[in-house]
Amino acid sequence: MQGRDLLRFTTRSALSHRLRSGLTALGIGIGVTAVVLLTAIGEGLHHYVLDEFTQFGTNIIGINPGRSTTFGAATGVFGAVRPLTIDDAEALKRVPFVLNTVPIVQGTASAEGGGRERSTNISGVGPEMPAAFDFQVALGGFLPADDPRAPRPLAVLGATVRHELYGERNPLGELLRVGGERYRIVGVMESKGQVLGFDLDDTVYIPAVRALELYNRQGLFEIDVLYDKSASADEVVAGIERMIIARHGGLDVTITTQQQMLDVLGSVLDVVTFAVAALGGISLLVGGVGIFTIMTIAVRERTAEIGLLRAVGAGRGQVRAIFLGESMLLAALGGVGGLLAGTAIVALIGVAVPLLPVRLSLPYVAAAQAIAVLIGLIAGVVPAQRAAALDPVAALRTE
Amino acid sequence: MTFTDCTRVALGALVRYPLRTAMMLLATAIGVAAVLVLTALGEAARRFVAEEFQSLGTHLLVVLPGKTETSGMGPGLMAGESPRDLTLADARALLRSPAVAKVAPIVVGAATVSFDGLERDITVMGSTASLLEVRQWRMAGGEFLRDQDWDRASPECVIGDTLRSELFVGRQPVGQWLRVGDRRCRIAGILARQGMSVMVNVDELVIMPVASAQQLLNAPGLFRVLVQAAGRDSVMPARRDMEQILKERHRGQEDVTVITQDSVLATFDGIFGALTAALAGIASVSLVVAGVLIMNVMLVSVSQRTAEIGLLKALGANRSQVTRLFLTEAVILAAFGAVAGVTFGQAAIFLMRSLYPDLDFDPPLWAVAGSFLIAIGCGALFGILPARRAARLDPIAALAGR
Amino acid sequence: MPAPMIRLESLSRTFQVGDALVRALDQVDLGIEAGEYLSIMGPSGSGKSTLLNVLGLLDTPTAGAYWLNGVNTSAMSDDQLAATRQSQIGFVFQSFHLVPRMSALENVELPMLLAGLDPAERRERARAALAGVGLTGRSDHRPAQLSGGERQRVAIARAIVMQPKLLLADEPTGNLDTASGAEIVRIVEGLNERGLTLIVVTHDAQIGERARRRLRLRDGRVVEDLRTTRP
Known part of the structure; x- marks a missing residue:
């Protein structure tokens, strides 16, 4: 029997019971739809989170004070015997392949300007921050490259702060009061939106040293190192370690590469996607039970036909192939239907709820398809075997 | 026809095809068991986190230096630096x-x-x-x-x-x-x-x-x-x-932020509650698939039992009686399947509990009751079409087996 | 003298029915030459259908040997048996056994489909076979749209389309009215005249008497084997 004849034969017999075949395929289809949809959400989440992180660039290494970690961050952020200083940040610029370093001090304070006041995040940073994190300035410029140890009292506003304090007015040149000091506003950042629920735009950027004074701190929270993409992260990390040991007499910092973070995050999100795919797979399993049941019924109903096929020369293998083929065909039909429905719903969500990150995961779509057919195969084995084992004489006697 | 008679006839029909009956029970049971196991997982995670927060202390409040007006724990607030x-x-x-x-x-x-x-x-x-x-x-x-x-x-x-x-x-x-x-x-x-x-x-x-x-x-x-x-x-x-x-x-x-333990707990409770509900929803999809299977097999069974239905009608059964007969069959299937599912589910949860004694796996009552009701609801809903088809059969044609 | 087409040597087929052992065929010895026209008659339960099934390689004997064209069939595997049925044996059943969802033409194509023949060749040969049984205009009809006689003619076309040497008919007129039955008999006899070996199982004496060689079975034994020379 030729392949396409087998296909035609099974299609015809599946079509002869439209409603029954349709419902059987529907069972698998619902399962595939569930898998496609759930993995699309998982994949969407994956991309959403990774995009949020990679928007700061991937060739960044973070250095935090202290070796131990607590609260998910290096403990030294909260206080360390040996602080990280502006001088450390300057010295790290001399490490091979390092393009820039950005000292960071973070905290909250009240900012007064334009006749209003707002509790906001005040970040002390270096002039290279926009280049390192790929932030754009909307108005004016960023903090100028002053002497990092004695910078002028200048400030740059995040979009939210600007809007809350000055509305649509141009704040450039205005004075902003933060913790008893007056800062001249030299720029406004373009909106970056929220990252994991935190409004990046609710921030005022001032020079790092001035933030240390504001918060009465000795050391920086973090030094971010931007390195040449052509260099390997390991190479750069080794250089940083040598520099820190030379300056501090020991390695008393925690070094995290962006790539490490992305890898960890990526693998966690992969597990999440896999888990939701498996959950959708439960429906596929139930659909498989449906195929098995319907195929068993079909073998029983078509006993006489099986007898005839054997009489006109079909071997057991051919009978088996016919029923296995039918079972797989039903599963594949359901799979394609589920794929179309899932894709349509994903597209619909993309249009109707643009905030919900959905994205078709092609590997999972393909896997769902393959598993659907595999389920058809497995569910068909026992009925097909039963059909092949029928005694032709007895089968012909059934009406 | 009394309810008991109806049930007896329906049970008789189900016993006559043991394999397909078993398969429909299995399908429903998988769905119900999935709901139970997944909600038990979600519930265990919720309790674990709740206990973690409760272990912080009782009636606890936390004061952090600093304050921002947008919500969300940003790095500025986490670090706790303030002028x-x-x-x-x-x-x-x-x-x-x-x-x-x-x-x-x-x-x-x-x-x-x-x-x-x-x-x-x-x-x-x-x-x-x-x-x-x-x-x-x-x-x-x-x-x-x-x-x-x-x-x-x-x-x-x-x-x-x-x-x-x-x-x-x-x-x-x-x-x-x-x-x-x-x-x-x-x-x-x-x-x-x-x-x-x-x-x-x-x-x-x-x-x-x-x-x-x-x-x-x-x-x-x-x-x-x-x-x-x-x-x-x-x-x-x-x-x-x-x-x-x-x-x-x-x-x-x-310029300070005060967080109460209860509000944090409530937030996490809300998140995990939603997660558990979502898991239950995903698992319920398989119950719908089981319902489709019940409908499919019932349709087959209506066409195979055409002569029997014709006889019933010839003996004076009216449409609503025939409908009731087939609906009873579907609901019985779903109900027994749900019972089997609860048994499977509880067995799986027992296994999980012995594997991870630290976690308190226990499906919430609403999930047990809900999956039961959804299963029976699916059985009834998907039983309607076959039952109506049976009821509409013309007795003469049905008796002739056409 | 050439070897006979079919040779049965003390062939037995027994069934276990509950505690009893039923001898459907009991030590049957039989030789059939190519081109013969043979009828098998006897009361129900005499073993005539079993004999036909064994001859058609659908059933396997419990004892004895069956030589078909000089080959001992008891040594054949299931697949070899299927292949032999496909190429050498045609069946016609009392209840036609047409696949209801297929058209007449497709039903005739079925053996060729299983044999893996090309669609174009299948179509051509199926049409020719249908024309041979006088159903040229009915090839696209479903079995349900055909009369009983027409259905049986489709079945005959299907049985001969692989050009077998042996045609086995089990009560071919049993479900037909007299006129249609006579038509079917005329068709199969015509095939026999063109050299096809024809074996008909029937309980209709009128049809049985038409065969040149008539076997009568009782309790699994051949009790009568009559031959008439061609008039």
Whole structure:
């Protein structure tokens, strides 16, 4: 029997019971739809989170004070015997392949300007921050490259702060009061939106040293190192370690590469996607039970036909192939239907709820398809075997 | 036809095709069991997190220096830096509120500890005697920090269990002098093993009087202040009082954030509750698939039993009786399937419980009841089409088996 | 003298029915030459259908040997048996056994489909076979749209389309009215005249008497074997 004849034969017999075949395929289809949809959400989440992180660039290494970690961050952020200083940040610029370093001090304070006041995040940073994190300035410029140890009292506003304090007015040149000091506003950042629920735009950027004074701190929270993409992260990390040991007499910092973070995050999100795919797979399993049941019924109903096929020369293998083929065909039909429905719903969500990150995961779509057919195969084995084992004489006697 | 007769006839029909009946039961059971197992998982996660937060203490409030107006814990707030430090005097002032029972100021930082040539990087926590009660920690030996003047930087400390096992192999640590950074402190006691508690590994802590830690870390401000309210009803008054007291002390500026344990707990409860509901929803999809299967097989069975239906009609059965007969069959299938599913599910949960005794797997009652109802609902809903088809059969044609 | 097409040597087929052992065929010895026209008659339960099934390689004997064209069939595997049925044997059943969802043409194509023949060739040969039984205009009809006689003619076309040497008919007129039955008999006899070996199982004496060689079975034994020379 030729392949396409087998296909035609099974299609015809599946079509002869439209409603029954349709419902059987529907069972698998619902399962595939569930898998496609759930993995699309998982994949969407994956991309959403990774995009949020990679928007700061991937060739960044973070250095935090202290070796131990607590609260998910290096403990030294909260206080360390040996602080990280502006001088450390300057010295790290001399490490091979390092393009820039950005000292960071973070905290909250009240900012007064334009006749209003707002509790906001005040970040002390270096002039290279926009280049390192790929932030754009909307108005004016960023903090100028002053002497990092004695910078002028200048400030740059995040979009939210600007809007809350000055509305649509141009704040450039205005004075902003933060913790008893007056800062001249030299720029406004373009909106970056929220990252994991935190409004990046609710921030005022001032020079790092001035933030240390504001918060009465000795050391920086973090030094971010931007390195040449052509260099390997390991190479750069080794250089940083040598520099820190030379300056501090020991390695008393925690070094995290962006790539490490992305890898960890990526693998966690992969597990999440896999888990939701498996959950959708439960429906596929139930659909498989449906195929098995319907195929068993079909073998029983078509006993006489099986007898005839054997009489006109079909071997057991051919009978088996016919029923296995039918079972797989039903599963594949359901799979394609589920794929179309899932894709349509994903597209619909993309249009109707643009905030919900959905994205078709092609590997999972393909896997769902393959598993659907595999389920058809497995569910068909026992009925097909039963059909092949029928005694032709007895089968012909059934009406 | 009475209900009992209807059930008896339906059961008879189901028993006649044992394999397909078993398969429909299996399909429904898988769906119900999936709902149970998944909601049990979600519920276990919810309880685990709730217990984690409850283990922080009772009627707990946390004061953080700094405040932002947009929601979300940004790095600025997490780090707790603010132009005006939260001071020991601030913390002491909180005791003025009648709603406040205990106050534990906290400073944290990184330091290197060493003993007898062994060295380790650890987290130093500075606090007061009340911390032990507020956090409900237990001691493994010795004493916790003495209840003394908060400003006194006495050279004593309490160490966690990991530190004990790593630095004092086979030795009694209590009474020994430990080097912490550039200082020395006498070990007064050892904390019992607690493991991770809300992202802090207690076993790796060194706890010293808050004034000593401030000097060691050169940190004039406090990182957090933990406050225990006098009782459950005092939590909100305590929060109001504390905000008022700190506003007065900070010259009218509201520059601190007060978080109540209950609000954090409620947030997590909400998140995990939604997660559990979502899992139940996903698992219910398989119940719909099982319903489709029941409909499919019932349709087959209607066409195979055409002659029987014709006979029933010839004997005087009306449409509603035939409909009822087939609907009963579908509902019985779904109900038995659901019972089997609850049994499977509970067995799987029992297995999970014996594999992970630390987690409290138990499906919520709403999930058990809900999956049961959905299963029966699916059975009834998907039974309607075949039942109506059977009821509409023309008796003469049906008797002829056409 | 050439070897006979079919040779049965003390062939037995027994069935276990409950506690009893039923001898459907009991030590049957039989030789059939190519081109013969043979009828098998006897009361129900005499073993005539079993004999036909054994001859058609659908059933396997419990004892004895069956030589078909000089080959001992008891040594054949299931697949070899299927292949032999496909190429050498055609069946016509009392209840036609047409696949209801297929057209007449497709039913005739079925054996060629299983044999893996090309669609174009299948179509051509099926049309020719249908024309041979006088159903040229009915090839696209479903079995349900055909009369009983027409259905049986489709079945005959299907049985001969692989050009077998042996045509086995089990009560071919049993479900038909007299006129249609006579038509079917005329068709199969015509095939026999063109050299096809024809074996008909029937309880209709009128039809049985038409065969040149008539076997009568009782309790699994051949009790009568009559031959008439061509008139």
